[in-house]
Amino acid sequence: MIKVVLISHTPDPERTIAAAARVSSSPVGAVELLEKLTPERVAQLVERLIASGHMSVFEHANFTFALEGISRVTSHQLVRHRLASYTQQSQRYVSLKDFNYITPASISGKAELAGRYHETVRAAHQLYLEMQDAGIPAEDARYVLPNAAETRLVMTMNARELIHACSLRLCLRAQWEIVELFEHIKAEVEKVAPRLAAELKPKCYRLGYCDEMESCGIFPTRAELADKRGGNT
Amino acid sequence: MIKVVLISHTPDPERTIAAAARVSSSPVGAVELLEKLTPERVAQLVERLIASGHMSVFEHANFTFALEGISRVTSHQLVRHRLASYTQQSQRYVSLKDFNYITPASISGKAELAGRYHETVRAAHQLYLEMQDAGIPAEDARYVLPNAAETRLVMTMNARELIHACSLRLCLRAQWEIVELFEHIKAEVEKVAPRLAAELKPKCYRLGYCDEMESCGIFPTRAELADKRGGNT
Amino acid sequence: MIKVVLISHTPDPERTIAAAARVSSSPVGAVELLEKLTPERVAQLVERLIASGHMSVFEHANFTFALEGISRVTSHQLVRHRLASYTQQSQRYVSLKDFNYITPASISGKAELAGRYHETVRAAHQLYLEMQDAGIPAEDARYVLPNAAETRLVMTMNARELIHACSLRLCLRAQWEIVELFEHIKAEVEKVAPRLAAELKPKCYRLGYCDEMESCGIFPTRAELADKRGGNT
Amino acid sequence: MIKVVLISHTPDPERTIAAAARVSSSPVGAVELLEKLTPERVAQLVERLIASGHMSVFEHANFTFALEGISRVTSHQLVRHRLASYTQQSQRYVSLKDFNYITPASISGKAELAGRYHETVRAAHQLYLEMQDAGIPAEDARYVLPNAAETRLVMTMNARELIHACSLRLCLRAQWEIVELFEHIKAEVEKVAPRLAAELKPKCYRLGYCDEMESCGIFPTRAELADKRGGNT
Numbered sequence: 001m002i003k004v005v006l007i008s009h010t011p012d013p014e015r016t017i018a019a020a021a022r023v024s025s026s027p028v029g030a031v032e033l034l035e036k037l038t039p040e041r042v043a044q045l046v047e048r049l050i051a052s053g054h055m056s057v058f059e060h061a062n063f064t065f066a067l068e069g070i071s072r073v074t075s076h077q078l079v080r081h082r083l084a085s086y087t088q089q090s091q092r093y094v095s096l097k098d099f100n101y102i103t104p105a106s107i108s109g110k111a112e113l114a115g116r117y118h119e120t121v122r123a124a125h126q127l128y129l130e131m132q133d134a135g136i137p138a139e140d141a142r143y144v145l146p147n148a149a150e151t152r153l154v155m156t157m158n159a160r161e162l163i164h165a166c167s168l169r170l171c172l173r174a175q176w177e178i179v180e181l182f183e184h185i186k187a188e189v190e191k192v193a194p195r196l197a198a199e200l201k202p203k204c205y206r207l208g209y210c211d212e213m214e215s216c217g218i219f220p221t222r223a224e225l226a227d228k229r230g231g232n233t
Numbered sequence: 234m235i236k237v238v239l240i241s242h243t244p245d246p247e248r249t250i251a252a253a254a255r256v257s258s259s260p261v262g263a264v265e266l267l268e269k270l271t272p273e274r275v276a277q278l279v280e281r282l283i284a285s286g287h288m289s290v291f292e293h294a295n296f297t298f299a300l301e302g303i304s305r306v307t308s309h310q311l312v313r314h315r316l317a318s319y320t321q322q323s324q325r326y327v328s329l330k331d332f333n334y335i336t337p338a339s340i341s342g343k344a345e346l347a348g349r350y351h352e353t354v355r356a357a358h359q360l361y362l363e364m365q366d367a368g369i370p371a372e373d374a375r376y377v378l379p380n381a382a383e384t385r386l387v388m389t390m391n392a393r394e395l396i397h398a399c400s401l402r403l404c405l406r407a408q409w410e411i412v413e414l415f416e417h418i419k420a421e422v423e424k425v426a427p428r429l430a431a432e433l434k435p436k437c438y439r440l441g442y443c444d445e446m447e448s449c450g451i452f453p454t455r456a457e458l459a460d461k462r463g464g465n466t
Numbered sequence: 467m468i469k470v471v472l473i474s475h476t477p478d479p480e481r482t483i484a485a486a487a488r489v490s491s492s493p494v495g496a497v498e499l500l501e502k503l504t505p506e507r508v509a510q511l512v513e514r515l516i517a518s519g520h521m522s523v524f525e526h527a528n529f530t531f532a533l534e535g536i537s538r539v540t541s542h543q544l545v546r547h548r549l550a551s552y553t554q555q556s557q558r559y560v561s562l563k564d565f566n567y568i569t570p571a572s573i574s575g576k577a578e579l580a581g582r583y584h585e586t587v588r589a590a591h592q593l594y595l596e597m598q599d600a601g602i603p604a605e606d607a608r609y610v611l612p613n614a615a616e617t618r619l620v621m622t623m624n625a626r627e628l629i630h631a632c633s634l635r636l637c638l639r640a641q642w643e644i645v646e647l648f649e650h651i652k653a654e655v656e657k658v659a660p661r662l663a664a665e666l667k668p669k670c671y672r673l674g675y676c677d678e679m680e681s682c683g684i685f686p687t688r689a690e691l692a693d694k695r696g697g698n699t
Numbered sequence: 700m701i702k703v704v705l706i707s708h709t710p711d712p713e714r715t716i717a718a719a720a721r722v723s724s725s726p727v728g729a730v731e732l733l734e735k736l737t738p739e740r741v742a743q744l745v746e747r748l749i750a751s752g753h754m755s756v757f758e759h760a761n762f763t764f765a766l767e768g769i770s771r772v773t774s775h776q777l778v779r780h781r782l783a784s785y786t787q788q789s790q791r792y793v794s795l796k797d798f799n800y801i802t803p804a805s806i807s808g809k810a811e812l813a814g815r816y817h818e819t820v821r822a823a824h825q826l827y828l829e830m831q832d833a834g835i836p837a838e839d840a841r842y843v844l845p846n847a848a849e850t851r852l853v854m855t856m857n858a859r860e861l862i863h864a865c866s867l868r869l870c871l872r873a874q875w876e877i878v879e880l881f882e883h884i885k886a887e888v889e890k891v892a893p894r895l896a897a898e899l900k901p902k903c904y905r906l907g908y909c910d911e912m913e914s915c916g917i918f919p920t921r922a923e924l925a926d927k928r929g930g931n932t
Contacts, residue, residue: 005730008715008759016707016763020786020853023765027793030765030853031704051688053669053677059784060707060855062761064715066722066729072309073324073376082315085758085857087719091306091380092408094726104373113364120360120377127353131346139408140337143306144353147324148376154719154729156759158784158855175325175372203519208674208688211519222517222674238497241482241526249474249530253553253620256532260560263532263620264471284921286902286910292551293474293622295528297482299489299496318525318624320486327493387486387496389526391551391622436752441907441921444752455750455907538775539790539842548781557772557846558874570839579830586826586843593819597812605874606803609772610819613790614842641791641838 002177003068004184006192013061013159013193018045021057046195058160061193065185068152071102074177075151081165084157091149092139095132099125101148102177121146159196162189167203172216235410236301237417239425246294246392246426251278254290279428291393294426298418301385304335307410308384314398317390324382325372328365332358334381335410354379392429395422400436405449468643469534470650472658479527479625479659484511487523512661524626527659531651534618537568540643541617547631550623557615558605561598565591567614568643587612625662628655633669638682701876702767703883705891712760712858712892717744720756745894757859760892764884767851770801773876774850780864783856790848791838794831798824800847801876820845858895861888866902871915 010016019033022045026033037045049057070078079086101121108114124144131141157165162185168174169182182200190197204210204219215221220228243249252266255278259266270278282290303311312319334354341347357377364374390398395418401407402415415433423430437443437452448454453461476482485499488511492499503511515523536544545552567587574580590610597607623631628651634640635648648666656663670676670685681687686694709715718732721744725732736744748756769777778785800820807813823843830840856864861884867873868881881899889896903909903918914920919927 007718007729007733008709008711010707010761010763011710012707019706020763023851023853024786024789025792026788027795027797029767029851030706034706051677052679056784057786060763060786060853062709062855062857064709064719064759068728071376072305072380076305076309076312079309079312080319085755086313087723087756087759089725090723093724096726098726102376104369104376106369106373107364107376110367110369113367113369116360117364117377120357124353124357124379127349131340131350134343134346136337136339136343136346140339143304143335143337143340143381144350144379146357146377146379147305147382149380152722152728154722154759156761156857158761207672211517213518240485240496240500241476241478243474243528243530244477245474252473253530256618256620257553257556258559259555260562260564262534262618263473267473284910285912289551290553293530293553293620295476295622297476297486297526301495318522320490320523320526322492323490326491329493331493385489385495387489387526389528389624391528439906444750446751537842538771538846542771542775542778545775545778546785552779568842570835570842572835572839573830573842576833576835579833579835582826583830583843586823590819590823590845593815597806597816600809600812602803602805602809602812606805609770609801609803609806609847610816610845612823612843612845613771613848615846 001069002180002184004181004188005066006063006188007066007154008064009192010061010063013063014046014195015042016060017049017057017159017196018042020060021045021049021054024057043195050199055160055163058163058196059158061159061196062156063159063162063189064154064156065188066152066154067181069100069102069150070181071148071177072151073102073147074175074181075153077175077178078153078155078181081157081161083161084155084165086153086155088153089151091142091145095138096125096145096149097129100150101146102150103148105176121148159193162196163199166200167206170200171202171204171212173212234302235413235417236299237414237421238299239296239421240299240387241297242425243294243296246296247279247428248275249293250282250290250392250429251275253293254278254282254287257290276428283432288393288396291396291429292391294392294429295389296392296395296422297387297389298421299385299387300414302333302335302383303385303414304381304410305384306335306380307408307414308386310408310411311386311388311414314390314394316394317388317398319386319388321386322384324375324378328371329358329378329382330362333383334379335383336381338409354381392426395429396432399433400439403433404435404437404445406445467535468646468650469532470647470654471532472529472654473532473620474530475658476527476529479529480512480661481508482526483515483523483625483662484508486526487511487515487520490523509661516665521626521629524629524662525624527625527662528622529625529628529655530620530622531654532618532620533647535566535568535616536647537614537643538617539568539613540641540647541619543641543644544619544621544647547623547627549627550621550631552619552621554619555617557608557611561604562591562611562615563595566616567612568616569614571642587614625659628662629665632666633672636666637668637670637678639678700768701879701883702765703880703887704765705762705887706765706853707763708891709760709762712762713745713894714741715759716748716756716858716895717741719759720744720748720753723756742894749898754859754862757862757895758857760858760895761855762858762861762888763853763855764887765851765853766880768799768801768849769851769880770847770876771850772801772846773874773880774852776874776877777852777854777880780856780860782860783854783864785852785854787852788850790841790844794837795824795844795848796828799849800845801849802847803875820847858892861895862898865899866905869899870901870903870911872911
């Protein structure tokens with residue numbers, strides 16, 4: 001089961017973002033701005049920055065998460081977001097006696113297939129343990145472990161990249177497991193930066209249309225939009 | 234079996250690097266420098282840049298490789314090098330009828346274990362196919378596939394990052410499969426940029442000592458080095 | 467006067483992008499794809515990738531430019547695009563005997579002010595030379611040089627970042643000098659990758675609206691768009 | 700005068716780094732590790748990570764600084780460190796009525812030159828103001844302002860990049876102003892992460908030799924080192 005804990009973050013992230021933004025266009029320094037901005041002004045600034053797409057200031061707020069209970073399928077997708085920092089539990093150095101793994105709902109919903117799935121995955125883990133007993137190093141024995149194997153990471157991502165990653169990964173075209181992971185991430189951000197969390201949403205909300213081949217229904221595709229307007233886009 | 238092909242690269246990579254470097258300290262422009270530098274001067278400049286650690290100019294030479302026959306173990310390690318571009322064959326969209334996988338030498342050397350390894354891996358692939366026949370989407374069926382499953386990628390990496398990645402991945406402390414991968418990469422670079430390729434080597438060559446816990450023998454560790462000198466480092 | 471020369475680039479950039487993209491969803495390898503894709507198929511793939519926002523494959527095509535005749539105002543803005551590589555003529559090491567500088571049109575259009583501008587800038591350069599004659603190192607003497615001073619760079623940027631940088635820098639809200647610089651860059655790309663060059667345009671073309679405070683007129687702002695539709699966006 | 704204030708940072712940065720590092724090689728999760736690590740264990744882990752060059756975990760600790768009183772010479776050098784986030788006071792939008800600027804010590808030490816320097820810089824600022832009165836926009840008027848003009852920024856940099864930047868910028872071959880800037884930065888980090896701050900030092904300390912053309916004397920160059928050993932390096 002996915003577990004996401006925000007273990008550390010830039011204190012008062014929205015204020016930090018707002019003060020940094022004001023430095024750009026103000027003769028006053030950041031230290032003074034940090035102190036003097038009212039909560040209302042912080043809220044107003046954050047909203048205006050998002051509306052106008054001035055995203056670089058969002059990099060000044062960082063969030064560090066402990067991520068657990070995700071498959072190696074999902075960790076492989078996750079680390080493709082290069083503008084973030086990851087430390088992952090190593091299958092080279094940690095020998096997994098207690099083996100946990102993910103089962104997709106599409107499989108657990110079919111009793112007979114699910115039975116064979118559990119059996120196959122467990123047989124792989126059994127062989128993994130026996131190979132190590134026979135002197136095979138963990139780093140080689142793990143070749144037999146399935147993609148389903150659970151992993152854990154520490155991830156640090158700034159607010160700009162969180163907005164970008166969520167724009168892709170909360171899209172219903174993304175795979176269910178990474179969608180679920182980013183829903184947990186969003187819920188954690190909500191506790192400390194609600195205005196920012198409100199911006200963690202699929203890309204269609206910003207575009208005003210769906211740029212995938214087929215829409216999930218939230219927004220029409222660009223072609224459908226043009227049809228509706230009876231016009232050229 | 235690992236297969237690496239350099240499918241594209243900055244034409245005349247060492248000349249491009251040398252000309253860019255000269256722009257920094259010369260009143261002459263890059264276009265003129267590119268034409269006028271003799272091969273001897275290019276060689277001399279590239280060597281001096283490396284010796285003095287002025288690495289940023291190496292970013293102007295890019296290399297695009299087709300990588301095949303590596304396991305998902307290795308692709309997961311590879312994409313952790315964030316200063317490069319990757320396009321990987323998707324297990325979401327490509328259903329793997331012809332299933333290839335990697336077998337570590339430590340396993341293939343033990344006949345009985347190897348037999349069970351092949352059997353377990355093939356059983357996983359068999360279930361993968363059957364699940365799809367039963368309507369499970371490829372993106373979910375793949376959870377049962379092993380880490381050993383072959384994958385392929387296109388990777389673009391600049392010369393600076395190639396030097397950095399090789400400094401880590403040609404170290405004998407890295408896992409054998411990724412060491413082998415970078416040996417192939419180095420061999421490909423050698424064909425078009427021999428001076429640069431000569432710099433693709435483990436980090437100890439630059440440091441003059443081994444910074445791992447235990448040395449493989451090429452260089453002493455820093456502690457051993459201090460002992461040998463009878464002194465404090 | 468701005469001068470931009472494309473001194474090097476990934477050979478056949480659009481074909482490289484298309485082949486990389488196909489690797490993701492095809493059982494065939496990149497080497498075969500590179501050979502077999504017809505020009506029509508390449509064109510079709512590049513257009514589809516852009517329409518669907520699958521931009522990461524555009525990173526496999528790199529472009530190296532010699533940039534000359536821009537002010538330090540503009541080079542300071544330019545290097546803020548962090549996903550690119552720069553080598554800049556150093557004011558620490560190159561003493562500028564032949565001093566060139568940029569004059570904004572808004573100034574050259576007012577004869578009297580322009581006269582004082584040229585005088586002030588030249589006086590600064592004169593002092594710069596005299597200070598060096600008196601033993602001040604170039605790196606310190608340059609403190610007196612104006613923002614207007616010409617500089618030159620070598621820049622390597624991949625196609626994805628070119629699209630992003632142009633989306634911001636071809637916007638008429640950007641400063642005239644950097645707009646002009648990116649128009650030159652676009653013209654150079656056009657010669658070797660026309661389909662890609664067609665995508666080098668202000669962000670409003672992709673968004674379908676202007677996200678600046680005030681529109682230049684190409685597209686309405688989001689608020690104006692909502693008004694026009696008589697509705698909620 | 701340079702002023703650096705650490706306005707925000709990852710709370711308990713060394714503990715965060717140590718806990719993240721342990722996740723890689725431990726079956727225990729980050730939340731538990733964060734709680735249970737003793738201060739002694741944190742210290743030991745941080746030192747071991749540095750000694751072995753396992754730097755990626757240092758990315759989990761971020762530091763946000765307000766930087767004031769530096770010249771545009773130095774801000775232009777600073778933003779070349781691409782693995783960090785910057786928001787800079789804009790000369791496009793902020794009209795500098797109160798004009799401050801930096802005077803290098805090599806110039807202020809020579810009374811007559813210094814007099815002319817101040818005069819020239821102030822004349823430029825005077826024209827800058829007059830041009831604006833005559834309707835020239837601030838973004839164009841600033842072309843006449845000198846490199847010496849003061850600027851301010853907010854910068855967020857993680858501990859790994861701080862170590863890297865200091866390895867270059869605390870080297871006495873760097874320009875005096877950026878050396879001074881990073882000494883201030885180091886002093887700020889010292890208050891909240893003393894063990895990390897101890898690692899903010901020139902690259903020669905890690906290499907054990909100087910890789911510049913000529914050494915400042917702290918460490919011999921590699922060639923000198925080889926001579927001393929009477930041997931081959």
